Amino acid sequence: MKTINPIRMGGVEVLPLVEGGKGVAVSSGATSGAWANAGGVGTFSGVNADSYDENGNVIRQTYQGRTRRERHEELVAYGIRGGIAQAREAYERNGGVGRIHMNVLWEMGGAERIARGVLEGAKGLINGITCGAGMPYRLADIARDFGVHMYPIVSSARAFSALWKRSYSKAQEWLGGVVYEDPWLAGGHNGLSNSEDPNKPEAPYARVLKLRQQMREFGLGDVPIIMAGGVWWLEEWEDWIDNPELGPIAFQFGTRPLLTKESPIPEAWKQRLLTIKPGDVMLQPFSPTGFYSSAVRNDFLQELVERSEREVAYASHAVGEHTAEYGVGPRKRPVWLVPGDLDRVRGWESQGFTEALRTPEDTLIFVTPEKAKEIVKDQVDCMGCLSQCRFSNWSTHTPDFTNGKKADPRSFCIQKSLQEIAHEGNVENNLMFAGHAAYRFGQDPFYSNGFVPTVKQLFERILTGR
Numbered sequence: 493m494k495t496i497n498p499i500r501m502g503g504v505e506v507l508p509l510v511e512g513g514k515g516v517a518v519s520s521g522a523t524s525g526a527w528a529n530a531g532g533v534g535t536f537s538g539v540n541a542d543s544y545d546e547n548g549n550v551i552r553q554t555y556q557g558r559t560r561r562e563r564h565e566e567l568v569a570y571g572i573r574g575g576i577a578q579a580r581e582a583y584e585r586n587g588g589v590g591r592i593h594m595n596v597l598w599e600m601g602g603a604e605r606i607a608r609g610v611l612e613g614a615k616g617l618i619n620g621i622t623c624g625a626g627m628p629y630r631l632a633d634i635a636r637d638f639g640v641h642m643y644p645i646v647s648s649a650r651a652f653s654a655l656w657k658r659s660y661s662k663a664q665e666w667l668g669g670v671v672y673e674d675p676w677l678a679g680g681h682n683g684l685s686n687s688e689d690p691n692k693p694e695a696p697y698a699r700v701l702k703l704r705q706q707m708r709e710f711g712l713g714d715v716p717i718i719m720a721g722g723v724w725w726l727e728e729w730e731d732w733i734d735n736p737e738l739g740p741i742a743f744q745f746g747t748r749p750l751l752t753k754e755s756p757i758p759e760a761w762k763q764r765l766l767t768i769k770p771g772d773v774m775l776q777p778f779s780p781t782g783f784y785s786s787a788v789r790n791d792f793l794q795e796l797v798e799r800s801e802r803e804v805a806y807a808s809h810a811v812g813e814h815t816a817e818y819g820v821g822p823r824k825r826p827v828w829l830v831p832g833d834l835d836r837v838r839g840w841e842s843q844g845f846t847e848a849l850r851t852p853e854d855t856l857i858f859v860t861p862e863k864a865k866e867i868v869k870d871q872v873d874c875m876g877c878l879s880q881c882r883f884s885n886w887s888t889h890t891p892d893f894t895n896g897k898k899a900d901p902r903s904f905c906i907q908k909s910l911q912e913i914a915h916e917g918n919v920e921n922n923l924m925f926a927g928h929a930a931y932r933f934g935q936d937p938f939y940s941n942g943f944v945p946t947v948k949q950l951f952e953r954i955l956t957g958r
């Protein structure tokens with residue numbers, strides 16, 4: 493195994509190992525601080541980060557506002573307070589030695605206000621800001637205003653090229669690195685473009701090389717590329733290391749650092765990681781952001797899959813093949829289905845899926861009365877955590893704060909689910925983000941007999957090539 497040498501990133505020398513940012517409340521001040529202290533780059537999540545009371549207990553985020561607009565304001569305030577708390581802890585744990593980055597999701601509600609609020613309140617504690625999901629053109633302004641390096645997360649050379657031409661080229665000195673997040677391998681949200689097939693993964697090397705070629709054209713041959721997604725043992729990536737064709741490369745780990753002593757996720761989540769089998773992680777389209785994302789196929793995801801399978805198209809009057817009348821809701825408002833679909837609907841009803849919910853695409857899905865109640869409650873409780881949400885139809889982009897469409901019951905409230913899994917640890921009934929290499933926890937001898945390393949132990953292990 494080649495020696496892992498430091499590289500220059502964000503103006504300093506660091507070991508080219510990065511802990512990826514993980515929301516909600518997963519990569520914290522504790523994990524990122526320890527990672528940075530070991531010599532790499534730690535990234536705490538600025539996505540609805542936890543803050544603590546005077547006894548050090550997590551303050552659970554509850555909302556008093558009557559409208560979702562009011563609750564959105566509470567969420568922004570929680571986000572800023574939490575981000576500052578995590579930055580402080582990261583700084584203390586890291587002892588000023590290593591590099592601390594903050595991750596924000598451009599598609600989170602109030603992203604720019606939260607990013608600026610945290611950077612303002614934690615001046616001097618944060619070295620860089622990483623940002624993915626969507627096209628964060630304004631990241632360059634934020635980086636310049638606060639004198640921190642920016643690390644855009646992209647999944648193709650094309651996406652980087654668009655960001656560079658429109659905005660980042662004007663703040664070149666603040667570009668610390670470019671994260672290539674593999675859309676078929678990485679945990680969390682994935683940046684698949686419309687031209688890419690979720691079922692046809694492409695090997696990362698050629699895509700990263702294309703990114704490097706693009707960067708060289710822009711004069712960015714020395715700016716590190718951070719490879720994220722599916723990285724487990726570095727010995728499997730030896731041909732990437734010190735490879736002049738690729739230029740400076742760092743590796744980002746998202747899934748592996750979930751299982752450390754410092755990792756704040758509940759014990760049940762840690763234990764579940766050790767039981768993931770090949771093929772258990774699913775790239776799926778249910779996120780309310782509209783992006784694909786990778787998560788463990790547990791009861792939660794299975795229910796969403798099945799919910800979407802119990803779907804039929806309807807017409808508002810009898811037309812073409814839509815000749816079978818069907819009554820929707822308590823008032824039995826008539827719609828017309830294809831007769832064969834009406835037979836399927838009767839079958840679902842006989843299994844207890846008696847409630848028909850309308851989607852924005854003139855279809856109905858069928859769920860149990862309990863699930864229907866839960867869906868409606870979650871939509872009503874919305875606190876505007878995203879810039880736009882297909883599940884609740886919330887949007888920060890319009891004067892009336894809606895996206896103008898029907899709320900989509902095929903999706904779910906990601907805020908509720910990620911808060912629950914991070915704090916209550918119900919790993920079957922919540923979204924459990926994981927990368928596609930997560931099954932390796934169960935195969936890697938490092939974790940045999942249930943061994944859970946400290947961050948430092950994990951870091952040192954990774955440096956050995958394993």
Ligand SMILES: Cc1cc2nc3c(=O)[nH]c(=O)nc-3n(C[C@H](O)[C@H](O)[C@H](O)COP(=O)(O)O)c2cc1C
Binds near residue numbers: 511514515518722
């Ligand atoms: C539980 C979990 C949560 C994540 N949350 C975020 C996030 O909020 N923002 C982000 O940019 N990436 C997020 N990621 C992606 C990671 O930062 C990292 O890029 C990715 O996990 C790397 O792939 P790997 O999982 O194969 O190591 C998340 C990943 C996981 C596993």
Ligand code: SF4
Binds near residue numbers: 870871873905
């Ligand atoms: S409904 Fe959508 S925008 Fe509202 S809190 Fe849930 S995920 Fe966020």
